[in-house]
Amino acid sequence: MGGGAGSGPSGGGGVGAASNGGGAGVGAAATAGGAASGGAAGAENAGAGAGGVSGGAGGSDAGAPSEGGSAGKSAVVGTISDIEVEANPRNVLSAFVRWTTAEPSSSVVRFGTDELTWEIEGPDNVTEHEVLVIGMRAQTTYQLRVLSTGASGTVEGTTTFTTGALPAQIPVGTVSVYDPAKTQPGWTLMNVQKGDGTNRAFSGAPPAAVIYDEEGHPVWYFIHGTTNERGGAISVDPTDRGVLMGPSLSPGAGSPPVPRIEVDWAGNTLWTCDDPLCGVPDQLSHHAGKLSNGNYVVMRDATSAGGRVSQIFIELSPDGQVVHTIGVEDAMTPPPGAAGDWAHGNSITIDLEKDVAYLSFRWLGLIKMTYSTKAVQWHLPAKYGQDTLNSNFGDMAFVPPDSQFVDIHDPEIHDDGTILFFDNGGFSGVIEDGNPGNRHTRAVEYKIDEAAKTATLVWEWPGDFDTDPWYKQELYAPFWGDADRLANGNVLIAAGRRGTASITPESRIIEVTRDTGEVVWELRLPKDHGVYRAERLYPLPLLKKIAQ
Structure with a gap:
């Protein structure tokens, strides 16, 4: 993926700023591997009972940052109960995760199978949250944890999502x-x-x-x-x-x-x-x-x-x-x-x-x-x-x-x-x-x-x-x-x-x-x-x- 600064069979050394959807039904932009508008959220707090998350307006007192992220300080002050997960009609390996908060907050989804492995950030400073989740395997149940951090602290909620079967033309290698x-x-x-x-x-x-x-x-x-x-x-x-x-x-x-x-x-x-x-x-x-x-x-x-x-x-x-x-x-x-x-x-x-x-x-x-x-x-x-x-x-x-x-x-x-x-x-x-x-x-x-x-x-x-x-x-x-x-x-x-x-x-x-x-x-x-x-x-x- 080398090549000159322009187009080519390749160009650049990786993925540039990637839209978190764009167009109908997708939230605001986030970068590929860098901080999005709400800041990069950190890893889950390893300490018992803390359950915090960094990023956005604050972060947890403990907890290492995720790759490319940063730690901060914020306590979990409530739960999110209205989480909606909609399968992406264009791709069975992805889904739109939506929820609401009482005050403008950041949007973070963490997901994995046995443990939470990946994190995707959505728009910041909103009350209507939508995050496109990609990177899942077919016919697999994933644990999803959503987090929003605003002026009053962090609220969180959990749910699950099961991906569909691959189209016949897409092989597993x-x-x-x-x-x-x-x-x-x-x-x-x-x-x-x-x-x-x-x-x-x-x-x-x-x-x-x-x-x-x-x-x-x-x-x-x-x-x-x-x-x-x-x-x-x-x-x-x-x-x-x-x-x-x-x-x-x-x-x-x-x-x-x-x-x-x-x-x-x-x-x-x-x-x-x-x-x-x-x-x-x-x-x-x-x-x-x-x-x-x-x-x-x-x-x-x-x-x-x-x-x-x-x-x-x-x-x-x-x-x-x-x-x-x-x-x-x-x-x-x-x-x-x-x-x-x-x-x-x-x-x-x-x-x-x-x-x-x-x-x-x-x-x-x-x-x-x-x-x-x-x-x-x-x-x-x-x-x-x-x-x-x-x-x-x-x-x-x-x-x-x-x-x-x-x-x-x-x-x-x-x-x-x-x-x-x-x-x-x-x-x-x-x-x-x-x-x-x-x-x-x-x-x-x-x-x-x-x-x-x-x-x-x-x-x-x-x-x-x-x-x-x-x-x-x-x-x-x-x-x-x-x-x-x-x-x-x-x-x-x-x-x-x-x-x-x-x-x-x-x-x-x-x-x-x-x-x-x-x-x-x-x-x-x-x-x-x-x-x-x-x-x-x-x-x-x-x-x-x-x-x-």
Whole structure:
């Protein structure tokens, strides 16, 4: 989730300020992991009979603060008896908790199963309280404790809530490796494509974004509409207000695509592309991003009269007005013989402050351009495109020469001058074929020297690391992929697969240490469930861990 200050396949190192709902039926905003308007509430008082809570106008005399919170002083002076819990109709893993108080007070909900583990803050200085609770597992009963602190002290009340069963298209994952001492804390956001049982990237369900906890359980999801998606290459990224989902290809000939959408954590729509271009069949896919200026960027497939498909990235204002465009044919003239999907764009990283854009094309590699003028600064070429197009395009040299990536997804731009890529290792043409071409997927990082026009390999995985031979011999993701540097230095790798045959491996999300290449966390999805990208969320949206 690195990248420049603007949009990209990722952007920023975590979740920004997250809305506590927004739109209809949701309370005021709270930050993701920071203090909300009422202040951060502390942990429950461990002392007998005290039962206090910090935050808001005061806090308990004892009690450690929660993560990111602060302690204060306030006594419990009464109870709350009118607590109402309403299941979220858009997500069975969340609920709206409401209550009233006699005086303006803060709004805090603590919840857990055997013990209270998490805390979410709502609006401050109100008498009508509403808090969106997220982060629960399916078919589980949770204890809820609500607290409000005002001028007279703290009032509290308790209730329970049982979550529903997951929608059929949302799978529970299997965590095959987990070393809590070595992993980057947080949960993992990704798209999940439920397959239709064929060896094509078609789905039997609508687009879905899912957050998995460290044990592989879904704890949040959003299902976009009712139209089955196609392609599986649906970007899913955290924004300052919730989650932005990219578009799906048209599910059938002549039908409109499933458009990109931004939703808050309650599942309310915050933005969707209303521009006519967003309804053109088979012209939008792979990527949607949000820029630092609040605008959005989408990728369009523009088809020439001869059938050549070239990608254009379009910056849109929130009301759908085209602000700027930049594309592959601004950067280079198609080589002789270029036909069909000759470039295969898949993402863009835009840094508005530096006025640069990094355009990623699976077959062509990565092109850095001045965003405003569209001038090319350099082109780091992909071997697959050079071979298939019989063209020696690109002006950057790889060091050593045999370290050149084959074909790429989702490059992550770092401030230290390095770039991390997911190198698919070549294209097999179908998703359910095992690996008959003996192709190998890897994560690779290069140090860029713009003056010398070189890209020096500084890290790769699995590479020469002493790891399970499966990763070196069998790891191959023909369609999708992502690699992110995490806050603790680890690397998160999304190797998505689809198919039901015994030769087809499951989609795997793998966290490895940079220094030793050790796999410290691995999530596997059931057969025939694909993943395009994955993002580690930390701090968590809305939630704060209660110190035990």
